Amino acid sequence: MSRATRRIVVAHLTSRGMTPTEIADELGVSDDTVRRDLREEPPPAPAPEPEPAAPIAAGLLLPESTQLRQNLSLLAAAYKAQPEDVAQFAIHQAARAVRARWQARIDARAKQQA
Known part of the structure; x- marks a missing residue:
């Protein structure tokens, strides 16, 4: 040693x-x-071991983040699904909400112009 x-x-x-x-x-x-x-002066602390990477959905690359990994694992456990399926579901839900807001704005503008 x-x-x-x-x-x-x-x-x-x-x-x-x-x-x-x-x-x-x-x-x-x-x-x-x-x-x-x-x-003697204490030795420098060793660098922390990197955490293992979270599974990545096929065709989807996400930035490495401990919080993202924890959230994805939590949702996967709650829905009893694979992380890829949970990520896809969350993306679809967020996109549906954005589409609804956009459609509401379009409808409001059309109403104002009529």
């Missing part, structure tokens, strides 16, 4: 409440090595 990796592991185990002696036994190093690792 590299020194940098060991320092990260030591910092993690310390945050979980392990003593330097317990950590030394766990890692197979001396107590002094663990104490030296703890005295």
Whole structure:
């Protein structure tokens, strides 16, 4: 194990409440090595692991978003459907509402001109 990796592991185990002696036994190093690792500047936190991508509807690419993935999963569970079917349903519902508003505007203009 590299020194940098060991320092990260030591910092993690310390945050979980392990003593330097317990950590030394766990890692197979001396107590002094663990104490030296703890005295030094803490290592930078590792970059977070990227979340797995949400399934993408065939022919439809959506921007990667945790919130979008959560919303899609919630709707899929509620409707007991595949995420692709839920996305298609939501798009159709939104388009239907837009068409209705447009038609109302067209009707209102026609009424004004009559």
